[in-house]
Amino acid sequence: MRRVLLIDDHQVVRDGLKSIIREFADNAVFGEAATAPDALRLARDERWDLAVLDISLRDRSGLEVLKELKQLQPNMPVLVLTMHAEEQYARRAYRTGASGYVTKDSPRAELASAIKKVLSGARYISPVLAELLVTDLGRDLDQPSHDLLSDREFEVMRLLGLGKSVSEIAALLSLSDKTVSTYRARVLEKMQFKTNADIVRYAIENRLID
Structure with missing residues (x-):
């Protein structure tokens, strides 16, 4: 069984x-x-x-x-x-x-x-x-930029791409607003983005959101 x-x-x-x-x-x-x-x-x-x-x-x-x-x-x-x-x-x-x-x-x-x-x-x-x-195989240099992110950073980026606020993401991931803001800052730095609009655009172009 x-x-x-x-x-x-x-x-x-x-x-x-x-x-x-x-x-x-x-x-x-x-x-x-x-x-x-x-x-x-x-x-x-x-x-x-x-x-x-x-x-x-x-x-x-x-x-x-x-x-x-x-x-x-x-x-x-x-x-x-x-x-x-x-x-x-x-x-x-x-x-x-x-x-x-x-x-x-x-x-x-x-x-x-x-x-x-x-x-x-x-x-x-x-x-x-x-x-x-x-x-x-053998194409490591061609990996997408978001592969540089940790799993937590990736999830925060995806949720930002969906238009979620810092407070909403904090509730979804059981984190503090301050911690989510820190992850957001890391995403912006690693991805070389300036605003959430850049994240949304990237998420759509790379099919990270439905």
């Missing part, structure tokens, strides 16, 4: 994932969470064979949730499900501990393949990401 924790703020997505998983594991038991606190509570209270995590939760940074899930259950594989372009988020997700990464617009067969592979204890790399990794 497989125990799968589904973390997504859309019920229709969770229902779709359950349908896919039941095709090859009809006795699977599911836990469902629409918010980061619920997800972390379930991970703290129960053991799971797999977590499927939407990295774009409304109430918390998905990368931060991923990090905490791995701290709570180091041996639990986490499959990241997202709408974000793979080249922008996948590497960060893998570095944080993800076992697989697929976009929500992937074919149903690919989603099933990813879930089965990660459940078996293996890592899943989609054909698109595999091609990107091969293409990027």
Whole structure:
């Protein structure tokens, strides 16, 4: 019997994932969470064979949730499900501990393949990401500027790109306004930007926001 924790703020997505998983594991038991606190509570209270995590939760940074899930259950594989372009988020997700990464617009067969592979204890790399990794070999000088940012700086930049205020970002990331302002200053310095408008423009051009 497989125990799968589904973390997504859309019920229709969770229902779709359950349908896919039941095709090859009809006795699977599911836990469902629409918010980061619920997800972390379930991970703290129960053991799971797999977590499927939407990295774009409304109430918390998905990368931060991923990090905490791995701290709570180091041996639990986490499959990241997202709408974000793979080249922008996948590497960060893998570095944080993800076992697989697929976009929500992937074919149903690919989603099933990813879930089965990660459940078996293996890592899943989609054909698109595999091609990107091969293409990027030996091209370190051509990496996007935001690769210079830490995960926290990257999240702050993305939220600024969405038009969030310092106070809103502080609430989302459980930080003080002063700390967020410090991260913002680091982003501006590292990216050689002057204003938030530069951040918004860059985020749109590089598909960092939906």
